[in-house]
Amino acid sequence: MKRERLAYVQIHPSDNVLVALRDLEKGFVVDFNGQQFPLVNNVAAKHKFTITELRRDASVFMYGVLVGKMNQDVGQGEVINTDNLRHASEDFTMGRRKLVWTRPDVSAFLGRTFDGFHRSNGTVGTANHWLVIPLVFCENRNVLTLKAALEEKLGYQVETKDYSDEVDALIARYKAGASTEELLAVDLSSAKASQRSQRLFPNVDGVKFLNHDMGCGGTRMDSDALCGLLAGYITHPNVAGATILSLGCQHAQASILRNEIARRDPHFDKPLYIFEQQLEGTEQELMQKAIKATFAGLTIANRQKRKPASLDKLCIGLECGGSDGFSGISANPALGYLSDMLVALGGSVILAEFPELCGVEQELSDRCIDEETAEKFMYLMKTYNAKAEADGSGFYMNPSPGNIRDGLITDAIKSAGAAKKGGTSPVVAVVDYPELANYPGLNLLCTPGNDVESTTAEVAAGANIVLFTTGLGTPTGNPIAPVVKLSTNTKTFEKMPDIIDLNCGSIIDGEETIPEAACRILEYVIRVASGEVQTKAVQLGQDDFIPWRRGVSL
Template sequence: MEKERLSYLQIHPKDNVLVALRDLPKGFEVDFGGQRFALREGIRAKHKFTITALAKDADVLMYGVLVGKMNYAVTEGVVISTENLRHASDDFKLGNRKLAWEKPDVSAFEGRTFNGFHRSNGTVGTANYWLVIPLVFCENRNVLTLKSALEEKLGYQVASKDYSDEVDELIARYQAGASVDQLLAVDLSSAKAGKEKMRLFPNVDGVKFLNHNMGCGGTRLDSDALCGLLAGYITHPNVAGATVLSLGCQHAQASILRDEITKRDAAFDKPLYIFEQQFEGTEQELMQKAIKATFAGLAQANKQTRQPATLDKLCIGLECGGSDGFSGISANPALGYVSDMLVTMGGSVILAEFPELCGVEQELSDRCIDEVTAEKFMHLMKTYNAKAEADGSGFYMNPSPGNIRDGLITDAIKSAGAAKKGGNSPITAVVDYPGVVNTPGLNLLCTPGNDVESTTAEVAAGANVVLFTTGLGTPTGNPIAPVVKLSTNTKMFERMPDIIDINCGTIIDGEETIPETAHRILDYVIQVASGNTKPKAVQLGQDDFIPWRRGVSL
């Protein structure tokens, strides 16, 4: 029997607005908490409407916290919009520790393992990649030349990214005299996708060629942070070794990179080849040495095989992008439950995107394991927001046009929903960018809200799987860590099946509970971590990599 779908929802008992779970027409009768009233206007799904009359400057509460203030008085049954609501959030200060929490039942996962790549430092990778990295943007061309020389011949080129058959079809039509209108009407759905070549090194998941626009010309802080970020990738459990190209004279020196590697892994023993063009001489000499070293490194990496590992070896990065009004009540709480399950089993979880924690600072700081950790979190939040304010772009400007269109009217509304990804467990550590996570439990990592910058940083911190929720649809991936995409609503899942892996809209549809969805997610993660399932971002070769310049990025 099909379950009845709710029309609206109060997220927290303190809330004075409801969320429309489907499109509600003007005049729709609301029966809530002993009140009956008709909607004054149509309310689109994901948007919020008032359940009582609110005066000018009245507080609006969602998720039990302040998310805005009214610009003018409204009656009940009125949609909340950017016209009548402005961002507001509560202040925060050092409070009492609130560390008690109810651990979820994890009996269904007792004894479960995943097959991963065991590293000498005790970490376990969910993949086995070789990296080719430039220390400075001057070497980007040489990195791309290496990619051209190695990728296809070794069998690592992503077949689905080549649209040459579609172009061939259009060329043939044009040469046959097709008009512009006829060209626009051509059906290209039958064009064939390329076939994957057999890999020479079957135990190596790929060679990843990273590019960036940093390393020199900016501040020393930026170049030092870049070295720390790259060191995080080189020491990452999903990486077998790396080839690094350096010009030689840039701020981001090879010696700084080596120091950052040692900070993260004092007994680092992976193959690492660093070549400096100004020392090697000609480009040909540089490239021939880099090709030989990379090939030899791949032969060595290919000797490693997957072996069983317990689930406490998982480090999951939590991310959201293209969020909508359902994010905080479907996909994000489901990730929060996954987070609590993994923490209960001794694993690590990373909650990042500090601009999207605005308004829930008090709750999160109170959940920090001790006062030192709480004070570190509050200092980072205040410093980041002050910098943003000084540049005329505070956290209140975080919501994008797409966020607003789909119900996230203020940053506090967006943040309160985004924070649900972190579940309810105590916060064991707070890490500043571009640091590494080495503490089991829930970790807070200071990153921007920008999807790619934040995902890039989470992986550098040690995330060997990233769970990424989206309500509007985003193709974000990462070069070395599988990024699993979860939709907040069924319509988007059905519209964009090529980039979305898991539908959490089943929660909104009344087909699943949050714990049921969380169990389904963790089952999928285990398959991904074992190499049995490739998420869509991996299939598409979505290798997004953007280092954060330590400035204002929301």
């Protein structure tokens, strides 16, 4: 049953601002907690306005936490913006353990399964990919050469428009003498999408080519971290095997990669082929060996078939990007409820993006299972922010122009809403990049807020599906793990249906509750994990992969 859509909402009882759920005009009369007052300004949907008069330096609270301080006096019913509000957040210290939480009702999902690829180490993949990876950027061209040789012939080219028909149409009009104005007016809507060839290996979902710009020339810490990240992908349950191209003289040595693989999986038994160009000699020799090995490896990977697995084999990465003022009200808390559901079912959840946990450190550290885990979280937060400050950019500079335009005025406002993705269960582990974070329960993983860097890291940490909320819209995907995009508002979902999978704007519209949305999302996740549904990012071939240089990235 559709519920009445509200005009505004107070997120937490201690908040001293309200959030507009639709555009409100100047003079609109607010009726809140027995008092009535008119709005002093027009307030756009997603933005905030004051409940009472606030003096200069007064604290502003949202989600029950400090999110900023006033730069000037403002009256009751005035809009909050970057001119009158600055970032502020509470300090944090070692507190008492707060491990009691209310488990959600998961009776409808008890005994449910998904069809996945079972690996010898006990993990289960939601996909079955082969990887081709360079250990250093010097091998990027060779990786692209392999891609050109293999992808189309094996039936793995992206099933989407390549837009060559549109270019052909424009070329024809240009040769016929069309003017610039006529070219701009050409109707290209009838151009056809390219067709996908039949896959030679039906049980292999893809051959993925992961180019990057690292491996040498930077710090040893970065090259070592790269080897750890790549090891996370090679040992990932969604990966059947890999072909590695090495130049030979770079910092990121094959021996380091092998050690990192052994750390993550001591009994690693997937096919792994490593070729070093400086040993092989000619490019032709290198490429012919790599092609033969990859093809042979694919025949092994193709023997894998999907089999039922319990839901505790799911490891969900939580991500948000292109966030807006509704993110912390609709999609993020829906993922938080789903996170609690999955934890109650024995599964794993990864909450990352440490710059977007600024202001909620106390709550999260108090939820850590012991003081050692809490201490690690606080240390990582403090050292990360201190490094950012030393380089002239603290966490307070995280919000993007799009975030600010759509209501996320300070980093603390953005963070308080972003943290809702993690639900309410205890934090079982705090993990530094690029280590595994797939322990049953809620894991905190230190990554930047950068969407692609963080998603790349979450997958290396073990996430076999990523749930990604967005208010403004983003095409972000991942080469090996399905990325489910969830819109925080109906307008964006309807505007960008080619890149967004699910709509959580239904919560804002009064069409469903947060628990109802969470159950709907989990049903979709099961279908994606079983290979029954392809996410929009997979359909578009959105294989975003950016390793994190351990400098400042917010």
